[in-house]
Amino acid sequence: MHIPDGYLSPATCATLFAGSVPFWRMALRRVKKAMNSRQVPLLSLFAAFSFVIMMFNLPLPGGTTGHATGIGLATVVIGPWAAMLAVSVALVVQALFFGDGGVTAIGANCFNMAIAGSLVAYAVYRLLAGRSALASARRVAAAGLAGYIAINVSALLAAVEFGIQPLLYKDAAGAPLYCPYPLSIAIPAMMIGHLTIAGLAELAVSAGVVAFLQRSDLSLLRSTAGKVVDAAQALPLTAARPLRALWAGLAMLMVLTPLGILAAGSAWGEWMASDYANPAARRQIAAASFNHVAPQLPPQGLQRLSAVWTAPFARYAPPYIRGAAFGYLLSAMFGAGMIVLAFLMLGRFIRSAARAGPEAA
Amino acid sequence: MSDVHPHARGGFIEHTLEGLHRAMERAMYAESAASRNGLLQRLDARVKVAGLFSLIVAVALAAKLWLIAAVIGLAIILALFSAISLRALAMRAWLGALLFSGTIAAPALFLTPGTSFHGLPITLQGLRTAGFLVLRAEAAATLMLVLVYTTPWAHVLKALRIFRVPVVFVVILGMTCRYILLMLQTAHEMFESRQSRTVNSMTPAEQRRLAVAGSGVLLGKTLQMSGEVYLAMQARGFRGEVYLLEDLQMRRLDWVALGAFAVLASVSIWAGR
Numbered sequence: 257m258h259i260p261d262g263y264l265s266p267a268t269c270a271t272l273f274a275g276s277v278p279f280w281r282m283a284l285r286r287v288k289k290a291m292n293s294r295q296v297p298l299l300s301l302f303a304a305f306s307f308v309i310m311m312f313n314l315p316l317p318g319g320t321t322g323h324a325t326g327i328g329l330a331t332v333v334i335g336p337w338a339a340m341l342a343v344s345v346a347l348v349v350q351a352l353f354f355g356d357g358g359v360t361a362i363g364a365n366c367f368n369m370a371i372a373g374s375l376v377a378y379a380v381y382r383l384l385a386g387r388s389a390l391a392s393a394r395r396v397a398a399a400g401l402a403g404y405i406a407i408n409v410s411a412l413l414a415a416v417e418f419g420i421q422p423l424l425y426k427d428a429a430g431a432p433l434y435c436p437y438p439l440s441i442a443i444p445a446m447m448i449g450h451l452t453i454a455g456l457a458e459l460a461v462s463a464g465v466v467a468f469l470q471r472s473d474l475s476l477l478r479s480t481a482g483k484v485v486d487a488a489q490a491l492p493l494t495a496a497r498p499l500r501a502l503w504a505g506l507a508m509l510m511v512l513t514p515l516g517i518l519a520a521g522s523a524w525g526e527w528m529a530s531d532y533a534n535p536a537a538r539r540q541i542a543a544a545s546f547n548h549v550a551p552q553l554p555p556q557g558l559q560r561l562s563a564v565w566t567a568p569f570a571r572y573a574p575p576y577i578r579g580a581a582f583g584y585l586l587s588a589m590f591g592a593g594m595i596v597l598a599f600l601m602l603g604r605f606i607r608s609a610a611r612a613g614p615e616a617a
Numbered sequence: 618m619s620d621v622h623p624h625a626r627g628g629f630i631e632h633t634l635e636g637l638h639r640a641m642e643r644a645m646y647a648e649s650a651a652s653r654n655g656l657l658q659r660l661d662a663r664v665k666v667a668g669l670f671s672l673i674v675a676v677a678l679a680a681k682l683w684l685i686a687a688v689i690g691l692a693i694i695l696a697l698f699s700a701i702s703l704r705a706l707a708m709r710a711w712l713g714a715l716l717f718s719g720t721i722a723a724p725a726l727f728l729t730p731g732t733s734f735h736g737l738p739i740t741l742q743g744l745r746t747a748g749f750l751v752l753r754a755e756a757a758a759t760l761m762l763v764l765v766y767t768t769p770w771a772h773v774l775k776a777l778r779i780f781r782v783p784v785v786f787v788v789i790l791g792m793t794c795r796y797i798l799l800m801l802q803t804a805h806e807m808f809e810s811r812q813s814r815t816v817n818s819m820t821p822a823e824q825r826r827l828a829v830a831g832s833g834v835l836l837g838k839t840l841q842m843s844g845e846v847y848l849a850m851q852a853r854g855f856r857g858e859v860y861l862l863e864d865l866q867m868r869r870l871d872w873v874a875l876g877a878f879a880v881l882a883s884v885s886i887w888a889g890r
Binding site for chain 1: 742792836842
């Protein structure tokens with residue numbers, strides 16, 4: 257996840273650094289307002305904590321181990337803006353003194369992990385935790401998923417940054433000057449590891465430590481909790497049940513996606529340009545269209561536009577995955593993750609717009 | 618015995634302890650190396666930060682492999698004149714960068730489209746792109762190691778002011794560096810005390826619980842320590858304003874070195890186009 261020197265072009269690094277500066281400035285302003293002079297020791301100590309937590313070797317199911325970045329945990333405890341600064345400071349120290357992550361890639365690493373990671377983690381946590389009681393199991397699940405989704409969004413951003421390098425920079429002999437892997441390789445290569453090992457480590461640390469804090473020091477969860485229902489009135493399990501059932505249903509549907517392999521042929525109207533030249537596909541089209549025979553050549557518009565974009569998970573069967581069932585499952589996880597993220601961001605936007613409305617009036 | 622994990626006793630604790638110990642050892646070695654009598658140790662920190670960063674930028678911009686190799690050669694010469702041994706460079710910079718970047722670059726040998734290299738199943742373009750990836754990572758790692766092994770960390774951070782890094786950031790970075798060592802030691806002691814009380818192997822679930830509980834306890838200690846540090850700062854008159862003691866001074870040797878770095882970086886950027 258920590259991008260070293262030499263993987264991104266200087267132009268990409270400069271762009272991401274420039275993109276990070278306004279976030280840092282805003283974070284500093286917000287943190288100053290909220291914490292006054294306490295900010296200096298708190299941010300320093302929390303940055304040191306983030307640094308150390310990244311060194312904890314977490315045993316994961318399946319016999320492997322992973323490291324968490326602590327982004328989700330930092331966001332849940334000190335809020336997104338302070339977490340953004342603390343994790344950025346930890347990343348700068350790692351790059352400068354410990355050789356973990358490149359000096360030229362500091363802006364990129366901070367943008368991916370500290371900035372995007374903190375904001376995504378906060379949005380997910382607040383949305384999923386809702387107004388549940390501080391000690392509720394729903395908050396544990398929300399923190400775990402916040403860490404899991406945040407680290408995966410960070411990985412996706414890094415993968416996209418890697419994947420655009422070979423499109424932009426090559427030497428005279430045609431050799432890519434920086435990361436040589438296109439999007440179709442960079443995205444799955446990064447995401448497989450993060451959807452599984454790194455994501456699980458992040459989930460375990462975020463959820464586990466929040467559960468630990470619920471028992472040891474509940475007050476640490478108060479600053480980012482928003483309006484919390486009174487503990488006496490709270491029915492955390494019943495409140496969490498509908499949402500938990502939805503997540504369980506979604507997980508069940510993902511697991512069942514390989515059943516799609518059993519379906520023969522394409523859905524009506526979802527034909528590819530190459531299907532028009534394939535006799536078997538032509539027979540299927542005719543059979544599904546009341547025996548209307550398809551033209552010999554594909555429509556010109558279809559042929560032209562189908563070359564514009566090649567999906568990384570075309571036909572839910574990424575070319576680099578041998579098992580069709582695993583390809584379906586991976587596609588489902590990736591697609592569902594993107595949709596959930598989009599709706600989380602939309603929900604956040606609508607709520608902030610609704611809050612701003614009455615104030616403006 | 619069926620619930621006992623077959624792995625070696627406390628393997629997870631030992632790995633974590635090893636990692637924490639390595640980080641502490643690196644920090645200690647850097648402090649001792651920075652106090653040696655060498656060429657770069659005599660220079661102002663700002664000159665080294667500006668000079669070595671500009672060489673890293675030159676390497677990032679270079680489109681020629683020989684130039685990146687030449688910058689690595691230059692970094693080695695600077696290291697040798699600054700009492701940093703080749704062994705230290707190999708163990709602390711080259712090996713890690715080679716293992717990490719080499720693993721990532723290896724598939725590019727086969728996957729990069731281009732002309733076949735001497736009839737082998739790899740392409741010339743793949744070889745070049747893997748070379749760029751590995752050499753750039755090695756060059757940057759060597760230059761950064763030369764910087765942090767010849768300059769006290771506090772001076773490196775103060776020198777960041779030449780890039781207009783805000784004072785409050787420099788102060789936070791400085792405090793972070795100081796408390797990282799304390800946190801590493803605290804985490805080390807926590808795991809060591811647990812290790813000394815472990816008589817049998819732990820299941821993966823127990824190891825996970827231990828890691829998570831350790832993280833939670835460390836978080837509690839962090840926030841408690843933050844409060845104590847804040848009170849101590851207030852006791853010394855801290856009212857929210859941060860200042861930096863600008864005690865770095867440029868001498869004749871520093872100006873000469875700055876000129877040399879400027880020439881070297883400019884030539885590297887020009888030759889590497």
